Amino acid sequence: xxxxxxxxxxxxxxxxxxxxxxxxxxxxxxxxxxxxxxxxxxxxxxxxxxxxxxxxxxxxxxxxxxxxxxxxxxxxxxxxxxxxxxxxxxxxxxxxxxxxxxxxxxxxxxxxxxxxxxxxxxxxxxxxxxxxxxxxxxxxxxxxxxxxxxxxxxxxxxxxxxxxxxxxxxxxxxxxxxxxxxxxxxxxxxxxxxxxxxxxxxxxxxxxxxxxxxxxxxxxxxxxxxxxxxxxxxxxxxxxxxxxxxxxxxxxxxxxxxxxxxxxxxxxxxxxxxxxxxxxxxxxxxxxxxxxxxxxxxxxxxxxxxxxxxxxxxxxxxxxxxxxxxxxxxxxxxxxxxxxxxxxxxxxxxxxxxxxxxxxxxxxxxxxxxxxxxxxx
Amino acid sequence: xxxxxxxxxxxxxxxxxxxxxxxxxxxxxxxxxxxxxxxxxxxxxxxxxxxxxxxxxxxxxxxxxxxxxxxxxxxxxxxxxxxxxxxxxxxxxxxxxxxxxxxxxxxxxxxxxxxxxxxxxxxxxxxxxxxxxxxxxxxxxxxxxxxxxxxxxxxxxxxxxxxxxxxxxxxxxxxxxxxxxxxxxxxxxxxxxxxxxxxxxxxxxxxxxxxxxxxxxxxxxxxxxxxxxxxxxxxxxxxxxxxxxxxxxxxxxxxxxxxxxxxxxxxxxxxxxxxxxxxxxxxxxxxxxxxxxxxxxxxxxxxxxxxxxxxxxxxxxxxxxxxxxxxxxxxxxxxxxxxxxxxxxxxxxxxxxxxxxxxxxxxxxxxxxxxxxx
Numbered sequence: 001x002x003x004x005x006x007x008x009x010x011x012x013x014x015x016x017x018x019x020x021x022x023x024x025x026x027x028x029x030x031x032x033x034x035x036x037x038x039x040x041x042x043x044x045x046x047x048x049x050x051x052x053x054x055x056x057x058x059x060x061x062x063x064x065x066x067x068x069x070x071x072x073x074x075x076x077x078x079x080x081x082x083x084x085x086x087x088x089x090x091x092x093x094x095x096x097x098x099x100x101x102x103x104x105x106x107x108x109x110x111x112x113x114x115x116x117x118x119x120x121x122x123x124x125x126x127x128x129x130x131x132x133x134x135x136x137x138x139x140x141x142x143x144x145x146x147x148x149x150x151x152x153x154x155x156x157x158x159x160x161x162x163x164x165x166x167x168x169x170x171x172x173x174x175x176x177x178x179x180x181x182x183x184x185x186x187x188x189x190x191x192x193x194x195x196x197x198x199x200x201x202x203x204x205x206x207x208x209x210x211x212x213x214x215x216x217x218x219x220x221x222x223x224x225x226x227x228x229x230x231x232x233x234x235x236x237x238x239x240x241x242x243x244x245x246x247x248x249x250x251x252x253x254x255x256x257x258x259x260x261x262x263x264x265x266x267x268x269x270x271x272x273x274x275x276x277x278x279x280x281x282x283x284x285x286x287x288x289x290x291x292x293x294x295x296x297x298x299x300x301x302x303x304x305x306x307x308x309x310x311x312x313x314x315x316x317x318x319x320x321x322x323x324x325x326x327x328x329x330x331x332x333x334x335x336x337x338x339x340x341x342x343x344x345x346x347x348x349x350x351x352x353x354x355x356x357x358x359x360x361x362x363x364x365x366x367x368x369x370x371x372x373x374x375x376x377x
Numbered sequence: 378x379x380x381x382x383x384x385x386x387x388x389x390x391x392x393x394x395x396x397x398x399x400x401x402x403x404x405x406x407x408x409x410x411x412x413x414x415x416x417x418x419x420x421x422x423x424x425x426x427x428x429x430x431x432x433x434x435x436x437x438x439x440x441x442x443x444x445x446x447x448x449x450x451x452x453x454x455x456x457x458x459x460x461x462x463x464x465x466x467x468x469x470x471x472x473x474x475x476x477x478x479x480x481x482x483x484x485x486x487x488x489x490x491x492x493x494x495x496x497x498x499x500x501x502x503x504x505x506x507x508x509x510x511x512x513x514x515x516x517x518x519x520x521x522x523x524x525x526x527x528x529x530x531x532x533x534x535x536x537x538x539x540x541x542x543x544x545x546x547x548x549x550x551x552x553x554x555x556x557x558x559x560x561x562x563x564x565x566x567x568x569x570x571x572x573x574x575x576x577x578x579x580x581x582x583x584x585x586x587x588x589x590x591x592x593x594x595x596x597x598x599x600x601x602x603x604x605x606x607x608x609x610x611x612x613x614x615x616x617x618x619x620x621x622x623x624x625x626x627x628x629x630x631x632x633x634x635x636x637x638x639x640x641x642x643x644x645x646x647x648x649x650x651x652x653x654x655x656x657x658x659x660x661x662x663x664x665x666x667x668x669x670x671x672x673x674x675x676x677x678x679x680x681x682x683x684x685x686x687x688x689x690x691x692x693x694x695x696x697x698x699x700x701x702x703x704x705x706x707x708x709x710x711x712x713x714x715x716x717x718x719x720x721x722x723x724x725x726x727x728x729x730x731x732x733x734x735x736x737x738x739x740x741x742x743x744x745x746x747x748x749x750x751x
Contacts, residue, residue, distance in 0.1 A: 085558030101554075175555035176565060179476070182547045183460045186572065190551060193568040198561070 003054070004139070004224055006047040010234075011227075012037045012124075018230030020120035021247065021325035021340075022222070024316050026273070026297035027119015027147035028066060029327065036121065036128035047127065049137040052220045057212035061112040063142065064099045064126045067151075067168065067204040068195030068271055081199055090173035095129045095203035097175075101167035102205040105177055112136045114207070114214055116154060117143035118222055120327060127223070129203075138218065142207070144345030145222035146314055148357065149272060149296040151188045155217040156207050158352040163187040166206040170198045192271045219345055225251070233323050243323030244338055253342035254375045256301065256309055257290040258283050258320060264333050272296055277317070277331050279339070290339060292317070293362075294328050300359055300366075301339070307364075309341045312348030312357040313371040316340050341371050379514065379599050380423040381502075385609075386602075387412045387422070390502075393605030395495030396622060396700040397597070397717075399689050401648075401671035402494010402522030403441055403576075404702055411468075411503045420506040424514040424598045432587035434486035437477055438517060439470035439504040440497055442526070442543070442579040443570030443646050447704075456574050464546040469578025471504040477542035477580035480552045487511045489582070489589055491529065492518035493597050495702065500578075502598075513593060517582065519720035520597035521689050524647060524671040526566065527559035528732050530592045530722055531582045538562050541581040545573040567646040594720050600626070608698045618698025619713045628717035629750060631676070631684060632665040633658055633695055636710045641703070647671055652692070652706055654714065665714060667692070668737075669703050675734050675741065676714070685739075687719035687732040688746040716746050 006012050016033040040047055055061070073081070081087070091097045103110055113130030115123045118141055130137040142154040151163065164187055166178040176194045181187035195202035209217070228250050236246035244255060259281040266275025273296050281288035290308075293300040298315040301308040309315055317326045320336035331337070348357050349370070355361065358368040381387050388409055395405045412422055430436065448456075456462065466472050478485045487510050490501035498516070505512035517529040531538065539562055541553040551569050556562035562581075570577040584592065604625045611621030623630055634656040641650030649670050656663035665683075668675040673690035676683040684690055692701045695711040706712070722728055724745065730736065733743035 084561045084564065085556075086561070090557075169555075172557040172561075173555050174557055174561060174565060175553065176569075177480075177552045177554060178550070179480075179552060180548060180550040182549055186459045186461065186547075186549055189459060190549065190569060190572045193572050194565055197564050197568045198557075 003048050003050040004227065006037065009038065009041070012041065014230035014234055015227045016120060016124055016230065017233060017325060018226035018228065019118050019123045020327060021229055021316050021318065022145055022226055022314065023119035023147040023327065024297040024314050025294055025328040026149065027117065027327070028121025030120040032121035033124035036124040040128050040131040045131045047131050049127065049139045049223050051139055052215055052218055055112055055136065055138055055211040055215065057210065059111045059211040060108045061114050061138070061209050061211055061214040062099060062102060062110045062205055063114045063116045063207045064095045064129050064203065064205040065116045065122055066095060066125050066201040067191050068201045073199060077199055086172040086198065089171040091169065091171050093129065093132060094169050094171050095125050096132050097169040098167045098203035098205040099129060099133065101169055101175060101177065102165065102208060105165060105167065106208060108208060110135060110208065112138055112211065114138050114218060115141040115223065116151070117141055117147045118145050118226055119147035122147060123223065123226065139223045140218040140220040141222045142217060144219045144347045145225060147297050152184050153357045155219065155347055157184050158347070158350070159217055161207065161209065161217070163206050165208070166191060166204060168194050168202045168204050170195065170200045170202040172198055172200065174198050196271045219347060237322065244318065244340065247323065247340065251342050253340055254371065255338060256315070256341040256375065257281065257303070257339040258285050259290060260336050261331055261333050264331060266328070273328060279337065282336065292339070295362060298328070299362055300364055307366045309371045309374055310359045310368055312344035312353055314342040314344060341375065343371055378423050378425045379602060380421065381412065384413055387416065389605035389609055390602045391495050391499050391605065392608060392700065393601030393603065394493050394498040395702060396604050396626065396691055396693070397520055397601055397689065398494030398497070398522040398672070398700070398702065399691055400669050400673040400703040401524065402492060403496015403500070404704060405495030408496045408499025412499050415503055415506050422502055422506055424502065424512040427513050427515050427590050427593050427595050430487045430511065430513060430586040430589065432585060434586040435483045436487045436489050436584050436586060436589045437474055437485050437580050438489050438491045438582045439474040439501060439578060439580045440491040441470060441500050441576045442566050443576040448574065452574050461547045461573055465548050466544060466546050468503060468507045469544050469546055470500050470580065471507040471578070473542045473544040473578035473580035474504060474508060476544050476550055476552065477540060477583060480540055480542060481583055483583070485510060487513055487586065489513045489593055490516040490598065491526065492516055492522045493520050493601055494522035497522060498598065498601065513589070514598045515593040515595040516597045517593060519594045519687070519723045520600060522672050523732065525560070526563045526581065530594060532559055532731065533722055533727055534592050536582065536584060536588060536592055538581050540583065541566060541579060543569040543577050543579050545577040547573060549573060571646045594722065612697060619693055619695065622693065622698045623715050626717055628691070628715045629746070630713055631716045632656065632678070632714040633660050634665065634712065636706060636708050636712060639706060639708050648703060650703065654712060657711070667714070670737060671703070674737055675739050682741045684716045684746050684749050685734045685741065685743050687723035687728055687743070689717040689719065691715040691717070718746050
C-alpha cells in the first residue's frame with residue numbers, strides 16, 4: 001500500500017474524524033483540521049501520504065505542528081493584543097512558515113513532513129502544510145498513533161534526539177528560533193511560553209532528521225489507520241450498524257463505559273487544558289460512575305472511584321448516538337457518551353515511555369496496568 | 378579612552394552606574410565582582426568615545442534581560458525540574474553577542490551599552506573585554522536604566538531591534554527574528570528569560586558604526602564614573618556625599634526621610650512596587666511616594682504627582698550617598714531622593730510617550746522636573 005489520497009470532502013471528514021478519535025480528547029479542534037485540508041483541496045492540491053518505505057534514507061525530514069493552546073480572548077486580551085500590534089494576521093499558514101524558517105536557518109531542504117502526533121487539527125496541520133509546500137507526507141507519527149500533551153512524549157525524545165533547532169512562527173509574524181536547548185523539557189517550555197505570549201497557536205518545526213533516522217523512530221501506518229477509523233464510523237452509520245462496534249473492529253479495544261456527563265470541571269492554565277469529567281452510567285453500566293482526568297488529553301480514569309484504565313493506553317470519548325468523537329473542550333454536561341479504550345503502542349509501554357506518560361508521571365500515586373489486564377478478562 | 382585600572386576605580390564606576398540606574402539596572406555587586414575578576418585575569422576594562430568607531434564596523438548591544446527578584450523555593454523546585462542546575466555560561470551577554478553575530482553572519486567590532494545601571498553597564502564593559510572589542514562611552518537609554526528594551530533611542534530613531542539573540546546560563550540559545558511590534562519582541566525576550574527563571578544575556582540592535590553614532594547618547598559611562606568617584610571622595614573628605622553626587626550628576630535633592638513602607642511583587646519578569654518615605658529634617662511632616670517598574674518612574678509629594686520619567690528619580694542612602702536599587706531598599710532606611718532632568722532625546726513627545734507616566738498607565742502628564750520644582 002504505497003500511498004493514499006484524500007480526494008473528496010468526505011475523505012477529509014473521515015480522516016479528521018479518525019484523527020479526532022485517536023486524539024484521545026486533545027489534538028486540537030476538528031473544525032480547524034477540516035479547514036487545513038479543505039483549503040488545500042479547494043486550491044486543487046493533491047492531499048496524499050506515502051508509506052515509510054517510499055522515503056529515501058538521505059532525504060531530509062521534519063515535523064511541523066501547532067504549539068500552545070487557544071485560550072478564549074477576553075476584551076482585555078484583545079486590547080492587549082492590539083497594543084502589541086497583533087491585529088491583522090500576517091501569515092495564513094504559520095506552520096508552513098515555521099518549516100520554511102527551519103529550512104532557511106539550517107540551509108537544508110526538507111522533502112518529507114512527519115506528523116508529530118495524531119489529533120483532530122494536529123495531524124491535518126502537517127498534512128496540509130506538506131501538501132501546500134509540495135512535500136511528501138509520511139504515513140505515521142512520532143507519538144504512537146495518539147495525541148500527547150507534551151512534546152517530550154514522542155519517540156525521538158525516547159531515543160535522545162534533541163528537539164533543537166526549533167523554529168516557531170505565529171500568525172502575527174513573531175518568529176523565534178530555539179537554536180539550542182539544554183534538554184527537551186526546557187525546549188518545550190521555551191516553545192510553549194513563546195506561543196503563550198502571542199495569545200495564539202504558533203507553528204513549530206523541529207526534528208530535522210535524515211530519512212534513515214526518521215524510519216527508526218516513526219510509528220508507521222497511523223494516518224491510514226485514522227482514515228480507516230473515520231470511514232468505518234461513517235459507513236456503519238450509513239448502514240445502520242453500531243458505529244462503536246465498527247471502530248472496535250478496526251482498532252481492537254473495549255467499550256469502557258456508557259453514560260451521561262454529570263460534571264465538567266476544567267480550566268486553562270500554563271498553556272494546557274486541565275480537568276475532570278464525571279459520568280453516570282446507563283444501559284449495561286447503569287448504577288456505576290466513571291471519571292476521567294485530563295491534561296489536554298484523557299489520561300486517568302476511575303470506575304466507581306477505583307483506578308481503571310490509564311495512559312499510555314488510549315481513552316477516548318464519543319457521542320453515544322453517532323459515535324462522533326468528542327474533544328475535551330466540547331464534552332458537555334447532560335450529554336450521553338461512550339468511552340472507548342484501546343491498547344497503547346508498545347513504544348509507550350517501554351520503561352522510557354511509561355516514565356513520561358503514565359499515572360505516576362502526572363502525579364497520581366497509582367501503577368499503570370495494561371488495559372487488556374483490566375478489561376480483557 | 379577611559380580605563381578602569383584598580384578595584385577602587387571599578388567600584389566608583391559601578392556606584393555611578395547604580396546611581397543613574399534609577400533603582401534598577403541590575404545589582405552592583407555582581408557588576409563589581411565580574412569586572413574585578415576580569416581585571417585580575419589581566420583583561421582591559423575600558424570605553425572609548427563613539428567618534429572613534431568607524432562607520433562600517435558592526436556594533437551591537439549585549440545586555441542582561443529578565444527579573445532581578447529573589448528566587449522562591451517554588452522557583453528553585455521549578456528550575457530543578459527543568460534541569461537548570463548547572464551554570465555553564467559565565468558571560469551571558471557576550472555569549473549572546475556571539476550568537477547574534479553567528480546568526481547574522483557578521484563580525485561585531487564594537488559594543489554599545491543598552492542602558493546605565495550597576496549590573497547592566499558593568500556587564501556591557503565586561504562583554505567588551507571578553508569579546509575583545511571596544512565598548513562605546515555612551516548608551517541607548519539616555520544615561521539611565523529603563524524597564525523595557527524598546528524605551529531606547531534606536532526605537533526613537535526607527536532603527537530595527539531584531540534579530541535579537543537570547544542566551545541563558547545553562548546553554549539555552551534562541552534568536553528572535555521578527556515580531557509584531559517592538560514591545561512584542563521585548564515580551565518574547567522576557568518570556569525566554571522567564572523560561573529559565575532568571576537573567577539571561579541578550580544581544581540586539583545590530584547597527585553599523587554610522588547608524589550607532591547617530592543613535593547613541595554619548596559620554597554616559599564617563600559621567601557615571603565621575604559621579605561614583607565624587608561620592609567616594611566626599612565621604613573621604615568628610616563632605617556630604619549626597620550633595621557631591623547630586624552636583625556631579627546635575628541633579629536636585631527632591632526629598633529626605635525614612636522608608637516607612639515597601640511594596641513589591643515579581644510579575645511578568647519585572648519587579649513592580651511602591652516605596653513610601655516619611656519626611657525628616659526640612660521635609661518633616663511630608664510624605665513621598667515612588668512607583669517603580671524595575672526603575673523609579675512616578676512620584677508623589679503629599680499625594681500630588683511630582684517628578685516622573687523620563688526624568689531620573691534616584692534613591693540613595695542619606696548618610697553615605699550610596700545609590701540603592703529597588704531590590705535592596707528596606708523599611709526603616711534613611712534615604713535621600715534625587716531628581717535629574719532627562720537627556721534631550723527623551724524630552725520630545727515621542728520620548729515622553731515611550732517613557733512618561735502614561736506609558737505606565739498613569740493618568741498623569743509628564744511635567745519636566747524644572748517646572749515641577751519652580
